[in-house]
Amino acid sequence: MPHILAERLSIAFPLYHVGARSLKKRLMASTIPRLRTDSSNRVVVAALNDLSFEVRSGERVALVGHNGAGKTTLLRTLAGVYEPVGGRLDVEGRIGSLIDPSAGMDIDATxxxxxxxxxxxxxxxxxxxxxxxxxxxxxxxxxxxxxxxxxxxxxxxxxxxxxxxxxxxxxxxxxxxxxxxxxxxxxxxxxxxxxxxxxxxxEILVLASHSMAIVRAWCTRAIRLEGGRVVDDGPVEQVLAGM
Amino acid sequence: MSASTPVAVQSPPAVTSDASAPRRIGRALDDLSLGFSRWRLPVALAQLDIRNRYRGSVLGPMWLTLSTAVTFTALGFLYATLFHMDLHDYLPFLVVSLILWNVFSQLIGEACTSLTVAEGIIRQLPLPFTVHALRCLMRNAVIAAHNLPLILVVFLIFSINPGPGVLLAIPGMMLFILNGFAVVMFLGMLCARFRDIGPIVATVTQLAFFVSPVIWKPELLHERQVWLVLNPVYDVMEVVRGPLLGQPPSLLIWAAAAGITVLVCGLSFAFFVRFRGRIAFWV
Incomplete structure (x- = not known):
């Protein structure tokens, strides 16, 4: 039976190719402090922080939140692309991801x-x-x-x-x-x-969207992310009303 | 399957990851076995790479054969005239050496980008990383195969018969390929993480070309020739080159080549086990 279970799931991106100068700018500009330096002095973005949720078969979940809230990162993690640095994740079932439609296309090929x-x-x-x-x-x-x-x-x-x-x-x-x-x-x-x-x-849909019309039409449940954390989780109308 | 229903696809393994019990070795082994079991994918990718590289060209990859042949003819005559070398002795050596060296240096060069060029697919689909390394290896194997007939041609011209010892080139080739795979895995990861490694590798490869007996014969070192066994490039190359030229390498060289292979594979595997989960963040 397809299902998704996330327990205290965390993803942190080390920023490898960012110069110190532009980094300082980013640090100053960001309102939610998600950039920090880890023990080995690398700059790390806490992309997802301590997420716990369960999605059962039949559920239609919308991920809502502002740009950079962690929606796409969560989708990639569910797809198995990123491995969590903290917590655990179980995804059962045949996964299909429509994240970046043109990924892996070769424009020289027919x-x-x-x-x-x-x-x-x-x-x-x-x-x-x-x-x-x-x-x-x-x-x-x-x-x-x-x-x-x-x-x-x-x-x-x-x-x-x-x-x-x-x-x-x-x-x-x-x-x-x-x-x-x-x-x-x-x-x-x-x-x-x-x-x-x-x-x-x-069996399960997880959709990251900014379009409230699509969320209302297709989804039964919404998870609102902000700064890589779950701030609201519940029926669509309830979550959207709280935004 | 009818035209309108979407194709059902065999399921990729379900995602289960637990940061407190990462099962690193098991997952690295899974990656390798799944990657090898899906060998058709890297073969198709390698074919496509080669087709794209030579799209619109009349001779296609045969250009490689042609340009290598021209180089050898020119070099052969140059060395024979300038340095008064015996062509019959030198040219077959040079041909085998340079062909092997080209495979080696090209493989190393492309190893550095083997993961970064697949960035789009790595960030979209969970695919064994082994597939990307195999793609690089197979692409280079196909390209190398275009140069192999030249060895035969030169042997015919100079009527060289390496004898039955030539069969020893097969295990030699296996060691060579095994090393190639391990190096591609290792450099692919390292270069994805540290973007400065690529140019460094290119410089070191260039250096290795001069310090290894590729265009110069090991005999030139006279009594110091014994120390050559410390050069890993020489060892791994000699187990293929020696048998092909009818000069079976000593047991010491075989042992050194085998030792290097174990070392390189071990190092590469350890690195892969430790950092496999980070690759998606690196590319």
């Missing part, structure tokens, strides 16, 4: 090659990946452009392709960051429909 590649990245074999290419190709409506390098695509075509690739698989635990600016109006409707289908069929 659309078809990119789809096959993504299939392989996700653990499919060559044959399944090629079957996926036909499907994603049809969905993206790229037609003959599917077999030319992505470099030649218009911005809209690139978005359509990455959307088609990213949404091909039906996960049990769907992790989604807010990005809906897909191509032309015709494709928008198609994209919307596909997303709704994915959301409906997923």
């Amino acid at each position: 659309g078809r090659e990119n789809i096959v590649l993504r299939g392989l990245f996700r653990g499919l074999d060559q044959k399944q990946s090629e079957a996926m290419a036909d499907e994603a190709g049809a969905f993206s409506g790229l037609g003959e452009f599917l077999d030319v390098p992505m470099r030649t695509y218009s911005a809209g075509m690139q978005v359509r392709l990455s959307f088609a690739i990213a949404t091909l698989m039906q996960p049990e635990v769907l992790l989604m960051d807010e990005w809906f600016s897909a191509g032309d109006a015709d494709f928008m409707a198609k994209a919307q429909q596909r997303l709704e289908e994915l959301v409906r069929n997923a």
Whole structure:
């Protein structure tokens, strides 16, 4: 049974490639003190601090909060990209993440090659990946452009392709960051429909969003993050009212 | 599967991590075994890399063969005329040496960026890091394979027959590849963390080229030749080069090469165990 359990989960980012000078500026500018230096004198951002929550099968959770509240970091952690530095995290179920749709795309490769590649990245074999290419190709409506390098695509075509690739698989635990600016109006409707289908069929949805309309329409529960901490957790209306 | 239903995908292992019991060794081993079991992915990635590198080129990777052949012809004649060396003796040595050296130096150079170039995918999908190292290794193996026929051509021209001892080049090659993999893993991580390591590695590689017997023969050292065994580059190279040239390396060199392999693999694995969880933050 898919479920997510986080106990005192913490993530701290060491800032490696920030000069001391710009760092000082950042320290002065930030209102919530999240930058600190750790024992070995590195500058560390406490991206997530002491999060505890449980998500059961069937729940639709919205992560709300200002920019930099830790929403995307939490999604990445749930996806297994970042390993927690403190606390524990259990995620059960097939995870699908729609965090950065264009990640891992190679613009020198053709659309078809990119789809096959993504299939392989996700653990499919060559044959399944090629079957996926036909499907994603049809969905993206790229037609003959599917077999030319992505470099030649218009911005809209690139978005359509990455959307088609990213949404091909039906996960049990769907992790989604807010990005809906897909191509032309015709494709928008198609994209919307596909997303709704994915959301409906997923056991668990965790959505990071700024759009209250989307949160209200899709989610049953909201977790409000601020400065990497959970400040509110409950039914959507209740949490949104408290913002 | 019908055209409209999304593809069900085999599940990646569920995420379980507990900072108080990090299970570092187990997870590092999982990473390696999962990475190797999905070898098709790095193969496909390596193929794509090579295709992209030579997209639009008529000869494609055959350019490598051609340019290496030109270099060897020129160098061979140059050395023979300038230094009055015996080509029959020297050129086969030079060809085998330089081809091996090119593989080595190119692998080291690309090792430094093996993780940083995959930044996009590392921060989106939990994928074994082994995949990125294998991708780099396989790409270089394919490129190296384009130069191997040159060895055969030179041997034919100079009618050199290395004899059955040439089979010893196979275990030698295995040691070479094993070292290559460990070095790619290690440098990939180190260079993701410290961005200054890349240029340092390039400088050291350059230096290693001159202090190792690549273009000069070990015999030039006369009685001091015994000390060469302390040069790890020489040892790992000699276990491939020696058998190919029909001069089986001594047992000492085999032992040294094996020892170095154990050392390099051990160091790389220890580093991987300790810092695997941090890589996503580094890239």
